Amino acid sequence: MSLVILDIPGVFFQGFLPAVVMIAGILFAIQAVITFLLWRKGDQSFYLKFVSFLTATICLLCAFVSYLIALSESEALLNVAAVVMLIGVPIAAGIQIYLYIRDTWFSDAAIEKRSAKGKLKEPKGLKEEKI
Amino acid sequence: MAAPFYAYIVPFIQVASIIIGLFFCLRSINKYHAWRNDENAEMWMFLSFLIGGIALLLCGYGIMVLSFIESIGGFLLLFVGLGLGVAAIGLATFYYINTWRQLK
Numbered sequence: 659m660s661l662v663i664l665d666i667p668g669v670f671f672q673g674f675l676p677a678v679v680m681i682a683g684i685l686f687a688i689q690a691v692i693t694f695l696l697w698r699k700g701d702q703s704f705y706l707k708f709v710s711f712l713t714a715t716i717c718l719l720c721a722f723v724s725y726l727i728a729l730s731e732s733e734a735l736l737n738v739a740a741v742v743m744l745i746g747v748p749i750a751a752g753i754q755i756y757l758y759i760r761d762t763w764f765s766d767a768a769i770e771k772r773s774a775k776g777k778l779k780e781p782k783g784l785k786e787e788k789i
Numbered sequence: 790m791a792a793p794f795y796a797y798i799v800p801f802i803q804v805a806s807i808i809i810g811l812f813f814c815l816r817s818i819n820k821y822h823a824w825r826n827d828e829n830a831e832m833w834m835f836l837s838f839l840i841g842g843i844a845l846l847l848c849g850y851g852i853m854v855l856s857f858i859e860s861i862g863g864f865l866l867l868f869v870g871l872g873l874g875v876a877a878i879g880l881a882t883f884y885y886i887n888t889w890r891q892l893k
Contacts, residue, residue: 689881751812
């Protein structure tokens with residue numbers, strides 16, 4: 659059997675890609691629900707994670723629905739899905755990058771660790787004045 | 790209208806997936822250190838970020854190949870990359886379910 663008969667692009671665009679987008683959307687939705695519950699339970703650190711996962715869920719489910727409609731009818735909706743993803747994905751990824759930077763360099767634990775190593779400089783005002 | 794539209798979007802997705810893939814690989818190093826410092830639950834996030842990072846790099850490379858020539862290799866890269874990506878999201882979901890169960 660030749661690979662041309664298998665129609666790899668057709669299998670990819672009409673079968674595999676929608677399935678992956680749907681599964682990823684559902685998994686992100688589960689993460690969004692759990693982080694929402696954890697946030698409502700009192701752990702404020704999960705708020706931004708919830709926003710990030712919710713954005714990803716909306717993007718992926720919007721893309722999935724647009725793709726399904728595009729398979730049978732007009733392809734104009736694909737442009738809408740592309741624009742939604744173009745806006746949503748940088749927001750979701752940007753929040754994750756912001757959380758990483760905040761936890762790595764600006765959290766209390768990180769500041770304590772740096773000050774223990776002596777990497778933090780004392781403010782000029784606190785230095786002893788020379789007589 | 791569609792052709793120039795996708796002509797802008799495809800390179801954007803390609804570059805973004807490579808950058809975010811590198812970021813995820815970087816973050817997996819952090820998670821690895823957290824896991825080795827007796828935070829056993831972080832193992833799932835370490836694996837998730839590592840697999841997710843590799844998946845995004847494969848997807849970026851696959852899109853790059855496909856933008857030059859429509860080849861089976863490019864599609865295979867996308868197949869593997871997207872499959873790994875779903876696995877990575879699944880591992881992260883498992884981590885959050887575990888966190889929820891522990892707090893319950």
